[in-house]
Amino acid sequence: MTVRTSENAIDEIVASCNGDLRGAVKALLLINEHLEAELVQLYATAAYNGLAERNNNVLH
Numbered sequence: 001m002t003v004r005t006s007e008n009a010i011d012e013i014v015a016s017c018n019g020d021l022r023g024a025v026k027a028l029l030l031i032n033e034h035l036e037a038e039l040v041q042l043y044a045t046a047a048y049n050g051l052a053e054r055n056n057n058v059l060h
Contacts, residue, residue, distance in 0.1 A: 013027070
C-alpha cells in the first residue's frame with residue numbers, strides 16, 4: 001500500500017468537493033465531529049469495562 005502524502009490527500013478532498021474549499025473544510029469538520037463522538041463512546045466503554053481504572057493504555 002502506498003502512503004499518500006498530505007498534499008495528495010488535500011488535493012483529493014478538495015476535488016471530491018468540486019474545488020469548493022469551504023465545502024472541503026465543512027466536510028472535514030463533520031468527519032472530525034463523528035470521529036470525536038466515536039472516541040467518546042470508546043472511552044465510555046473502556047471506563048465501563050474497567051480498562052481505565054487498571055491503568056491500562058489500551059486506547060493510547
